[in-house]
Amino acid sequence: MxxxxxxxxxxxxxxxxxxxxxxxxxxxxxxxxxxxxxxxxxxxxxxxxxxxxxxxxxxxxxQRVLFESAAIEFFSLEKDAMTRANSDNALGGFLSSDNLAPFRAWLFDKVTAGKVSVSGIDDQIGASSQFSRTFLPALIARASGQPECGRAVERNLFWRYGDAAPYDVSEQFLLFSCLASIRGDTLSPEESFAVEVLLRLYARQAGIEAFGTRDASMATIALWHLEKDRALxxxxxxxxxxxxxxxxxxxxxxxxxxxxxxxxxxxxxxxxxxxxxxxxxxxxxxxxxxxxxxxxxxxxxxxxxxxxxxxxxxxxxxxxxxxxxxxxxxxxxxxxxxxxxxxxxxxxxxxxxxxx
Known part of the structure; x- marks a missing residue:
């Protein structure tokens, strides 16, 4: 070799x-x-x-690689034009190292040629998740029917907290209740997936143990991807x-x-x-x-x-x-x-x- x-x-x-x-x-x-x-x-x-x-x-x-990266961010590769910029944003964080630059370039070519698919398995959303920070507040406002829910999600994803708007127990419960109130009947499969991913994240941050650990969420996301095409x-x-x-x-x-x-x-x-x-x-x-x-x-x-x-x-x-x-x-x-x-x-x- x-x-x-x-x-x-x-x-x-x-x-x-x-x-x-x-x-x-x-x-x-x-x-x-x-x-x-x-x-x-x-x-x-x-x-x-x-x-x-x-x-x-x-x-x-x-033919498929799942990364410990923000799961929702990879929708940008389907909804927007596939570019190196949004591909690198989806990978995010520690995968943006110079050491991996040749690998990212090679993988990008494989993905754009339709030979490999890439997705994320983490429900956490990082600072490089530009698509998620735009997509999710609008989705949650529409799906919940409550504009305040969209504003709460935007506040959280951009971490716009301070003395006047603290990130406290009330804010955590607001985020969780906004997501928990959503019914997926009118949502696309991808939108329902995004809501469920964010629900588990906000439930965990609010200390609601019934929704499981981060590892449990990662397993659920990984299995969702695997079920989409078991042959890959x-x-x-x-x-x-x-x-x-x-x-x-x-x-x-x-x-x-x-x-x-x-x-x-x-x-x-x-x-x-x-x-x-x-x-x-x-x-x-x-x-x-x-x-x-x-x-x-x-x-x-x-x-x-x-x-x-x-x-x-x-x-x-x-x-x-x-x-x-x-x-x-x-x-x-x-x-x-x-x-x-x-x-x-x-x-x-x-x-x-x-x-x-």
Missing amino acids: GLAFLWVAFAQPALAMDTDAVVSSLCDADVVALGELPSHGEAAVQEMRASITHELIEQCGF KTIIWSANTHIAEATGPSGITPMGQRLATELGDHYRSVAFTVLDGETARMGASPSALEALPPHSLEQGAARDASGALSYIYDDRLRQQDGSPSRLMGGVKEADWSRMFDGVVVLPETCPPSYSR
């Missing part, structure tokens, strides 16, 4: 990063989730995930904490556990971690990754791989059950083989760079 899509700035010839084992273990799956550390701040992971995604699409016939082989990009197939140290049922229950062996999850280096989220200062103990999963994988990329799965992953790892944020112990089908361990990383 060529290395044309390995954009790892620190890579040296001796590092011989080979994705063959990862791709071949996933090629026959219907849904593949590729993780990353919960910090979202490791360039090497971004680039390796992009490389594996490229190979899964080119070699294994995957699908890649999901999300944090390790979300793609896990079993509950981990946090005690929260992850999206991946719900997907694995629904899809069975058709769902595969591969987590990513890094032995050493620096991390930084978008706009934050770099910091060193927490030191790992000698008996950590990452240290063991590095020893076995003589410093090169290591992909551990099946028996090798089971041997690491109970080992400490940074896979889920911090350094924690878990039975990793229950949570993931495989783990990619990279030797080193630096933070992603952002020029916009």
